[in-house]
Amino acid sequence: MYESYINKIEDVGKLRNLKPKTITLYQKNVSRFLNYIQKNPEELTCEDARNYLLHLQGKGDKASTLNNNNGSLVFFYKRVLGKLWDDNLVPRAINDYAVPEVLSFHDVEKLLNATEDLKYKAIFAIMYSSGLRISEVLHLHYEDISRKNMQIYIRDSKTHTARYALLSKRALDILTEYWFTCGRPTGILFPNKWTGEYLTTSGPRLVFKKSLKIAGLPHSIRMHSLRHSYATHLLEDGVDIRYIQTLLGHRSPKSTEIYLHVSNKALLGVQSPFDKRAGEING
Structure with missing residues (x-):
């Protein structure tokens, strides 16, 4: 009809x-x-x-x-339909904004250690270390990874805006191990092993839930919490929220301001928390 x-x-x-x-x-x-x-x-x-x-x-x-x-x-x-719309008669509802669920750095480590499959371990490591959405990670290509500049080129963003993200040395190490072990893909970075096409989010989601259980972490945590954790840890390290907005690819600062529930310290410079905290532990 x-x-x-x-x-x-x-x-x-x-x-x-x-x-x-x-x-x-x-x-x-x-x-x-x-x-x-x-x-x-x-x-x-x-x-x-x-x-x-x-x-x-x-x-x-x-x-x-x-x-x-x-x-x-x-x-x-x-x-x-080409009809007029009355925002006064049909207004948008006022959203109830919940505080993002954030993992501690040690919880991130536990999660990665509980993920045996190198492909998914690399996916989760990039999500946290670079603050990417799962859809952005799954659409990465081999040439999007710049080892020279230590950057990741995001070609398929939710906002239709291309950008660069930080490439963590530790994440690159995991990614390199995956690349050599899993067929050295030169096109899609994380291809479906059966079709060669992009992975859907269902596979990573199932593995994520399994890793949470093995690591003894709350089952309510979502993959997107890795991105929340990245932004929050940068704020804790004193990175200006305007830089974080750029790194996350937020069009509006309002999208980034949700992370202001964490106290902002003096600006220390933009460095992935994945590398910074590892240095603190090893030192």
């Missing part, structure tokens, strides 16, 4: 260079909305969107979920 409109979301999304995951999310959210409202899309009003979001709120959905659906409906109304 609504297939043609759902397909239009994909067409418009591609023209606007949206990520495939974003397009799929919009399609799922809008499909649920249309099935709930049961109206001709050409006759939809902002009141319909408001009623649907109130329905989701009544079910107990969190503010982040409401805003997720709000964004999908805004895109559908404005970009696909």
Whole structure:
């Protein structure tokens, strides 16, 4: 009944260079909305969107979920249907921001030591030592690793903005061991061993959970906590939050300010905490 409109979301999304995951999310959210409202899309009003979001709120959905659906409906109304959107009638919900879950450096070490598979050990080491998202790590290519400049080139960022990240010497050592042991990949750095294509996040997620259990760490910790830990440890070491914003690839400083729950010391210079703390332990 609504297939043609759902397909239009994909067409418009591609023209606007949206990520495939974003397009799929919009399609799922809008499909649920249309099935709930049961109206001709050409006759939809902002009141319909408001009623649907109130329905989701009544079910107990969190503010982040409401805003997720709000964004999908805004895109559908404005970009696909060409309708006006009333932000006053259908406002975004105020988010409840939780303090990020952060691992101590010793917990990071325990996690890596509990990860036997070199491929996933390298993935987790890069996530922590360079503050990368899991999607960014999985889309790395061999040529993105600069041993000369000790940098990583991020080509596939969530924000569509290319950037450079720190390359930790310790992480490079783990990565080099993986590279020599696991076939010396010269294209995709962490290819699926069966297809040669990019890994999905499901494999690393399963291994991460297994490593948490072996290391005796809380099962509630997520892979993204490695990125949170990187940012928090840099703050603890006195790195200015503006540098951290750049390293993390945040467009808005508000995204980085969530880490200000940690006291900021004097600026010591940008160095990966993966290397700095290792020197403290070995020294």
